[in-house]
Amino acid sequence: MPVMSYIQAITQALHEEMERDEKVFVLGEDVGVRGGVFRATEGLYEKFGETRVLDTPLAESAIAGVGIGSAMYGMRPVAEMQFADFIMPAVNQIISEAAKIRYRSNNDWSCPITIRAPYGGGVHGALYHSQSIESVFANQPGLKIVMPSTPYDVKGLLKASIRDEDPVLFLEHKRAYRLIKGEVPEEDYTVPIGKADVKREGTDITVITYGLCVHFALQAAEKLEAEGIDAHILDLRTVYPLDKEAIIEAASKTGKVLLITEDNLEGSIIGEVSAIISENCLFDLDAPIKRLAGPDVPSMPYAPPLEKEFMINPDKVEHAMRELAEF
Amino acid sequence: MVKVDKLNKVAEQRHGRLGLTDEQVLDMYRTMLLARRIDERMWLLNRAGKIPFVVSCQGQEAGQVGASFALDRQKDFALPYYRDVGVVLAFGMTAKDLMMQAYAKADDPNSGGRQMPGHFGQKKNRIVTGSSPVTTQVPHAVGIALGAKMEKKDFVSFVTFGEGSSNQGDFHEGANFAAVHKLPVIFMVENNQYAISVPLSKQVACEKISDRAIGYGMPGITVDGNDPLAVYEAVKDARKRGNNGEGPTLIEVISYRLTPHSSDDDDRSYRGREEVEEAKQKDGIYSFADYLRKLNILTEEIETKMEKEIKKIIDDATDDAENAAYADPKSIYKHVYAE
Numbered sequence: 001m002p003v004m005s006y007i008q009a010i011t012q013a014l015h016e017e018m019e020r021d022e023k024v025f026v027l028g029e030d031v032g033v034r035g036g037v038f039r040a041t042e043g044l045y046e047k048f049g050e051t052r053v054l055d056t057p058l059a060e061s062a063i064a065g066v067g068i069g070s071a072m073y074g075m076r077p078v079a080e081m082q083f084a085d086f087i088m089p090a091v092n093q094i095i096s097e098a099a100k101i102r103y104r105s106n107n108d109w110s111c112p113i114t115i116r117a118p119y120g121g122g123v124h125g126a127l128y129h130s131q132s133i134e135s136v137f138a139n140q141p142g143l144k145i146v147m148p149s150t151p152y153d154v155k156g157l158l159k160a161s162i163r164d165e166d167p168v169l170f171l172e173h174k175r176a177y178r179l180i181k182g183e184v185p186e187e188d189y190t191v192p193i194g195k196a197d198v199k200r201e202g203t204d205i206t207v208i209t210y211g212l213c214v215h216f217a218l219q220a221a222e223k224l225e226a227e228g229i230d231a232h233i234l235d236l237r238t239v240y241p242l243d244k245e246a247i248i249e250a251a252s253k254t255g256k257v258l259l260i261t262e263d264n265l266e267g268s269i270i271g272e273v274s275a276i277i278s279e280n281c282l283f284d285l286d287a288p289i290k291r292l293a294g295p296d297v298p299s300m301p302y303a304p305p306l307e308k309e310f311m312i313n314p315d316k317v318e319h320a321m322r323e324l325a326e327f
Numbered sequence: 328m329v330k331v332d333k334l335n336k337v338a339e340q341r342h343g344r345l346g347l348t349d350e351q352v353l354d355m356y357r358t359m360l361l362a363r364r365i366d367e368r369m370w371l372l373n374r375a376g377k378i379p380f381v382v383s384c385q386g387q388e389a390g391q392v393g394a395s396f397a398l399d400r401q402k403d404f405a406l407p408y409y410r411d412v413g414v415v416l417a418f419g420m421t422a423k424d425l426m427m428q429a430y431a432k433a434d435d436p437n438s439g440g441r442q443m444p445g446h447f448g449q450k451k452n453r454i455v456t457g458s459s460p461v462t463t464q465v466p467h468a469v470g471i472a473l474g475a476k477m478e479k480k481d482f483v484s485f486v487t488f489g490e491g492s493s494n495q496g497d498f499h500e501g502a503n504f505a506a507v508h509k510l511p512v513i514f515m516v517e518n519n520q521y522a523i524s525v526p527l528s529k530q531v532a533c534e535k536i537s538d539r540a541i542g543y544g545m546p547g548i549t550v551d552g553n554d555p556l557a558v559y560e561a562v563k564d565a566r567k568r569g570n571n572g573e574g575p576t577l578i579e580v581i582s583y584r585l586t587p588h589s590s591d592d593d594d595r596s597y598r599g600r601e602e603v604e605e606a607k608q609k610d611g612i613y614s615f616a617d618y619l620r621k622l623n624i625l626t627e628e629i630e631t632k633m634e635k636e637i638k639k640i641i642d643d644a645t646d647d648a649e650n651a652a653y654a655d656p657k658s659i660y661k662h663v664y665a666e
Contacts, residue, residue, distance in 0.1 A: 025477065051477055057507055062466050062500035069470020069484075072455060073404070075477065077470075089496065096460045097467070105448045105456040106439035107662040141663045165665035 004184050007177040009151035010040045010116075013158035014078060016188060018048050021076060024162055027054040028063055028080030028116075037082055038118060038177055064090035064115060068098050068167075071113040076162055084119035084171060085128045085299075091136065098167035099142035114161045118174035119147075120212060120262055122311050125174075126302035132211075132263035132294070137169055138240040138272070144193055145240040147171045149214035151182040153237055156191030164193060173212040180215060194238045196246035202232035205325050206250045208273055209260035210236040213312055217260065220318035229325040239269045244276050251277040255286035258324050262312050265293035287327040292320045341618075345560055347396075349624045355396050355555055356619055357633055359388040359612050362413040364637050365422055366586075368645065369429055369444075373590045377649070378429045382445040384412035386585035387517050389611025391487075392417055393555030394515055394580070397562035398485055404453045404471045406464040406486040409445030410517065410584075414487065419452035422640045426648035433654040440654050462488050462495035465514070469501045472510035472569075483511040483569040485562075490579075491522025493536050499543075502577065506543040511569030513562060514577045517552065519584035524597040540577035552582030553611035585610070 004012070017024045025048075026041055032055035035042035045053040056063050060081060067077035081087045087094070094115065101111040121130035134145050146161055146168055148154045154172070161168035199214055200221055207217045214235045221231035234250040236242065251257045257277055259270035274289045292312065294300070300310035342352045362384050369381040384391065391413025395405070400418055407414045412425065424436050431440035436449045437456070448456030455471070457464050468486035475482050492498060493516055505512040516536045520527050533539065540547025546568070550557045558580055565576035583606035587594040594603075619625035 054473075054508075057500070057503050059496075059500040059503065061497055062469070062504045065463065065466025065497060065501065066470040066473060066504055069455075069467030069472075070474045070477075071470070072467060073471045073474035075470075075474050092460055093463060093466065093497075096458050097463050100458065101456055102662050102664070104438055104442050104446070104458065105450075106435075106437075106441055108436070108448060108450045109456045110665065144664075 001183040001185055003181055004151055005178050006151050006154055006172070006180045007038060007040055009154040009184050010158060010172060011042055011044075012184070013155045014041065014044060015047070017159055017162045018044065018052060020188075023074065024076040024078065025052040025054065026078045026080065027056050027067055029056060029058055029082050031055060031080050036080065038174065040116070041080070060086055060090040061093050064093040065097070067113045067115070068093060068101070068111055071111045072101065072109055076112060078114045078116060078162060081115060081117035083129050084117035084133045085131045087117055087133060094137065094143065094167070094169070095140050099140045102166065103142055110165055111167050112165050113167045114158070114170055115167070116170045116172060118177070119171045120173040120175055121300045121307065122175045122212070124302065124304070124307065127299040130300045132261070134171060134239050135263055135268050138269055140240070142166065143240065144168045144238060145171065146193055146238050147173070147210045148237055149176070149180070149199070149211055149235050151180065151184045153191055153197070155184050156189050157193065157237065159188070160190040160193050163190065168193065176212050176215070191237070194241060194243060196243040197235045197237055198233065198250065199235045200231060200233040202230040202254070204230045204254055205256040205258060205321060206232045206234065206254045207258045207260060207321060208234045208236065208247060208250060208270070210239055210269070211262065213260045213262055213317065216312060216314045216317040217321070219314045220321050223318055224321055224325070227322070229322065231321060236269070236273070242272060242276065247273055247276050248280045251281045252284040255284050256324050256327065257285070258290045258292060258320055260292045260312060260317060262294055264296050265291060266296050268293055287324060290320060290324050292316060341556055345556060345563070347559070351396065352619060353624055353629070355392050356615055356625065358417050359392045359413060359555065359615065360633065361422065361637050361640070362388045362392070362416055363612055364641055365425055366412060368641050370586070370590065372429065372645070380444055381429070381590040382409050382588070383584070383586040384410045386606065386610065387519055387552065387582045388413040389555040389615060390517060390552035390558045390580035390582055393558030394485070394562040397559045397566060399482065402453070402482040404455055404468070404482065404484040406455045406468045406484060407447050407457065408461070408464065408488050408492070408517070409457070411447065411487055415447050415449070415454055418454050420447070420449055420454065421644070423644040423647055424449070426644040427651060430648040430651065431653070432648055432651040434651050439658070462492040462497040464488070465497045465501035466504070468512050469505045469510055472505060472512045473508065475511055476508070481570055483513060483566050485513045485515065487515045487517055489522060490516055490518040490527055490536050491525065491530050493539060494530060502539070502543045502545070502575065505575040506545045509572055509574035512575040513565045513569065514575060515562070516577070516579045517582060518579050519582050521584050521588070521598070523588040523592065524594070535579055537577055537579040545575050545577055547577040547579070549579040549581060552580035553609050553614055555611060555615055582611070583609070
């Protein structure tokens with residue numbers, strides 16, 4: 001099976017979906033001739049032409065809104081926000097429109113759009129090229145939020161998102177783009193939206209996380225294994241709506257739960273995960289639920305030591321996992 | 328009789344010159360009148376405590392219907408805003424559909440009673456579902472037109488909004504996008520002089536809303552919204568341009584909002600009665616009726632019959648809606664996602 005990077009899996013998924021269905025098209029800033037500032041759409045313009053790989057004016061609400069209109073018409077748009085931090089002008093279109101079109105029309109209209117956006121820090125991107133934005137959208141029924149961690153999941157989930165009948169926010173960790181590599185089947189496959197995935201079986205502690213932090217947890221788990229700590233790691237993959245069953249199962253398995261997000265702590269996805277565990281697993285727990293997250297400051301600063309202070313890293317994860325195991 | 332002949336000649340120069348038959352202009356008038364009478368009935372029902380909310384089309388029917396008749400109502404897409412009773416009727420929605428919406432009943436085709444009145448949507452007639460935050464429909468119209476271009480279809484998308492909405496970013500972002508990509512969109516501003524209580528002079532500093540078109544490299548024109556034929560002509564031209572790959576057009580239709588903003592508003596606190604009375608004198612429904620009467624297209628007999636028929640349609644629609652069922656409360660869990 002070929003090994004490829006996280007971003008190559010994105011490009012391959014887009015390429016295959018555009019070949020499979022001519023209603024699939026890409027729109028965004030710099031996605032055409034340039035192939036995207038991160039190169040996620042590299043080669044698509046040459047292959048599919050400027051009509052299906054559309055360089056748009058610099059205006060995020062229009063990128064989302066025009067995509068939404070085309071989806072209502074029957075196209076399968078994949079809109080790109082150049083950075084997740086810049087999605088804010090499009091929030092009205094995503095929340096008031098895309099998420100509610102099916103519901104408000106009583107199932108008469110639908111909006112099968114995929115909105116891709118690179119999020120996350122650790123790339124010296126400072127306040128406005130580093131943010132995690134999922135919690136802004138994570139209480140909007142009608143919307144799905146997918147945040148894959150591995151190239152395999154990227155390809156399968158991006159295909160599933162494009163084929164989904166409802167709007168999907170597909171958030172890609174930009175540091176994972178070239179850092180994370182993995183095996184990806186050449187054939188066509190999808191990974192179901194709404195299903196978490198056990199990335200490591202273990203018996204002592206449970207780590208529930210998503211995105212790049214999955215890899216930090218896996219690295220820490222390898223180290224801790226030598227100390228006799230066996231970690232169970234659940235990758236949420238879809239952060240809205242959450243896979244409650246998988247969360248309850250994973251939490252109950254070890255009775256000790258660490259929740260990790262790169263987002264600011266208060267109001268983040270893991271707060272909801274914690275609530276699900278509290279409501280369902282009280283008598284299975286052997287320790288208080290532990291959370292590891294970014295601090296409650298607006299976003300991560302630019303200077304390397306300041307950024308490091310904000311970011312989750314393998315050491316912080318390892319430390320938190322050990323503390324929980326020793327409780 | 329010489330006089331009538333002269334007038335007939337004039338008529339040929341107006342609706343005849345535009346390619347409209349006598350039957351078509353009579354149908355236009357009937358649609359305008361139906362919109363007005365439905366709206367009037369809704370106010371009565373609201374004041375009688377039967378329906379909770381009305382947001383009106385009164386004063387804007389001529390522009391709405393004139394524009395709609397210039398479109399291909401078998402293939403074009405309409406993205407109306409909340410006052411567009413004239414547009415949705417012209418596109419195939421019925422008085423009964425509108426009453427079901429006003430009463431928020433399960434058979435409301437717009438939303439099954441989920442949305443407030445004025446939030447139109449009916450896929451079978453290509454009336455695109457809308458929301459309450461204003462102007463969000465503008466980029467949608469552009470996206471639908473993008474679909475036309477990509478699939479090489481010859482329909483256009485027609486989107487309306489108020490002059491206040493022409494300040495929203497979505498108007499500017501959508502207009503620019505459509506112009507850059509030469510998409511078949513008709514942007515129609517229904518300038519009714521007020522955004523709730525705020526007059527035009529406090530909304531924009533430019534002379535005309537249509538002046539905004541130049542910034543996007545598209546034609547912008549202003550027409551009299553009380554004259555359905557003038558609006559028809561403008562939209563017809565815009566449609567032709569769109570179909571020819573020449574891109575979008577911005578059309579400003581000048582009218583006057585004859586009612587308060589909605590049934591919850593009291594416009595006496597922000598505008599004088601004289602101003603409203605003066606606007607009523609220019610009401611497009613009356614001037615168009617005069618035009619048709621002078622040409623003997625709208626005879627007394629036709630008019631009486633038309634009013635009677637419309638009353639019957641609205642009476643029946645009201646009864647049906649009043650007696651119809653609400654959706655099952657348990658249905659609120661449905662259609663969050665595809666099932």
